[in-house]
Amino acid sequence: MSALFHDRGAAVRIGVALALTAALGGYYAWWALQAESGWRWAMEAPAERDGAPMVFPLWTVTGVKGPDRYEISKVVKGVPVVGPATDLAVGDTVSVLGHFDASVPAVRVEERELHVLRKYKEALGILGFVLVVVAAPFAFRIRGGRLVERG
Amino acid sequence: MADLITHTCVAILAKVIPGRPHVATFVLGTCLPDLLGRVPSMGLTWLRWTLPVIPEWLIYVWVPFHMPVGILLSSFFLAFAFPEAGRRVVFLNLLGGGLLHIAVDLLQRHFGVGYLLFFPFSWWDFELGWIGSEDTVRIVPFLVPLTAAAVVWRRRRDRARKAAVGSVHPGLHGAGAPRPQRPEGT
Numbered sequence: 001m002s003a004l005f006h007d008r009g010a011a012v013r014i015g016v017a018l019a020l021t022a023a024l025g026g027y028y029a030w031w032a033l034q035a036e037s038g039w040r041w042a043m044e045a046p047a048e049r050d051g052a053p054m055v056f057p058l059w060t061v062t063g064v065k066g067p068d069r070y071e072i073s074k075v076v077k078g079v080p081v082v083g084p085a086t087d088l089a090v091g092d093t094v095s096v097l098g099h100f101d102a103s104v105p106a107v108r109v110e111e112r113e114l115h116v117l118r119k120y121k122e123a124l125g126i127l128g129f130v131l132v133v134v135a136a137p138f139a140f141r142i143r144g145g146r147l148v149e150r151g
Numbered sequence: 152m153a154d155l156i157t158h159t160c161v162a163i164l165a166k167v168i169p170g171r172p173h174v175a176t177f178v179l180g181t182c183l184p185d186l187l188g189r190v191p192s193m194g195l196t197w198l199r200w201t202l203p204v205i206p207e208w209l210i211y212v213w214v215p216f217h218m219p220v221g222i223l224l225s226s227f228f229l230a231f232a233f234p235e236a237g238r239r240v241v242f243l244n245l246l247g248g249g250l251l252h253i254a255v256d257l258l259q260r261h262f263g264v265g266y267l268l269f270f271p272f273s274w275w276d277f278e279l280g281w282i283g284s285e286d287t288v289r290i291v292p293f294l295v296p297l298t299a300a301a302v303v304w305r306r307r308r309d310r311a312r313k314a315a316v317g318s319v320h321p322g323l324h325g326a327g328a329p330r331p332q333r334p335e336g337t
Contacts, residue, residue, distance in 0.1 A: 005238040010231055017228040024221060025212030027271055032211045055263035058284070062200075075210055077200055095262035113262060117285035121154050124291060128155025129190065132182050139175035146234045149175045149241075 039079045039107070042100040050102035058115065061092040069106075072096065083109025093118035153255050155185055157287040160298040161255055162248055167298075167305045173244045176233075180248020183225055188217030218270045222249035259284045 004013065035041065042049040056072055056079070063071035063078065070085040071078045072094060081096060082104060088094070097111040140147050162181035166174040191213045199205040215221035226245035233241040257266060260280035267276050 002239050004227075005230060005235065005242065007235045014228050014231055017224050021215070021221065021224045021228075022212075024215040024224070024271060026208075028214050029208040029211035031274075032214075033208060057262045057264050073200060075196055075199070075207060077203075097262055111262075115285055117288045120288045121285045124154035124156050124288060125185075128159060128182075129186070132155060132159070132186070136179075139178070144234070147232045148234065149173060151175070 039076050039100075042102075043105065046100075046102040046105050049100055052100045054096070054098050054100055054107050056094075056096040056107070058093055058095055058118070061088050061090055061094060064088055064090060080104065080106040081109060082106045083112055087114060153259065153287040154291070155182060156291050157294060158182060158185070158252050158255060160291075160294045162251055163298050164301055165251060167301045170305060170309070173240060176241050176244040177248040177251075180226060180245035181252045182248075183229070183245065184217040184222055184249055184252045187225055188213050188215070188221065215270060217253075218267055219250065219253060220270060222246060222253070225249075258282050259286075 037052070037054070039054065042052050042054070056074070059072040059074045059079070061070055062073040064085050065071065065080075067086050068082060068084060070081050070083075070088055072081055073079065081098070082101065083096070083098070093115040095113045095115065096107060096109055098107045098109045101108040139150060141150055142148070158181045159178055162178045163174060166172075166177050171177075192210050195205055195210045199207075199210065216225055223246060226242050226249060229245060230238050230242035253266065253268070257277070257279050258281045259278060260282065261278065261284055265276035265278035267274060269275060
């Protein structure tokens with residue numbers, strides 16, 4: 001295995017690893033865009049896809065239109081949802097499980113989770129990111145153009 | 152995903168308690184899945200709300216960095232940023248840290264979707280669902296002091312061990328101590 005890590009021929013191996021990574025990313029993106037589920041897919045043929053199950057994990061509330069109507073956004077912006085909204089505010093994070101109702105058209109909620117601690121988790125995520133960036137020069141140094149762990 | 156503070160603390164504990172070396176590289180490895188796989192996706196998703204010109208595929212291409220196969224590949228090519236001597240160890244630590252990240256994330260519970268552990272070979276998704284997706288927020292106030300205490304404990308223990316070795320073999324670590332000579336022919 002150690003032959004894989006030699007400097008000789010490293011450019012080829014790095015190139016292959018990067019190409020494989022790009023191919024993986026491309027494959028995942030292709031799959032995500034043509035997946036036969038989700039709001040966009042349902043809206044392509046609303047009558048045919050009426051009643052299709054829909055899952056929206058960790059989407060942001062971007063509009064509250066009434067006591068039983070709101071909008072959520074993530075990759076797709078402004079997906080209309082029919083379900084209890086009295087405890088929701090713009091900026092909240094929710095996970096929604098429901099089905100597509102072509103007559104509205106909207107997602108009709110069957111189950112919903114309001115992630116009340118999401119803001120704190122995001123703050124911890126940002127704090128962790130900042131700490132990693134700040135700590136990096138204390139943990140690693142550059143010697144001869146290479147990274148070396150300190151200590 | 153759990154937050155980066157939780158991941159960092161867990162990685163430090165996993166290295167410091169058994170007294171294993173390369174803590175920083177292991178911690179870097181545990182942060183990479185989020186830094187490469189989540190931060191760009193989340194940033195681009197947010198940006199796309201105001202800049203719809205950003206293509207949707209650009210949001211998705213980063214996601215495999217948060218999967219075992221992506222962690223394997225990113226650990227491999229990032230290991231080349233380190234010197235040749237010890238690069239294999241660096242790779243194993245980056246990979247180990249990344250897999251620990253996935254293990255911690257697997258504890259969580261999400262609505263309807265788990266983690267694609269065998270992508271691109273299978274679309275089977277899995278998670279243990281033992282904790283809610285925000286429960287790490289409640290754990291952090293205990294985890295950070297615990298990690299700090301473990302680091303202090305390890306430093307004291309290592310210092311005491313070095314002092315004990317020094318007292319048995321005085322001058323072994325002292326400045327100007329003669330280096331032991333290797334006998335001829337060995």
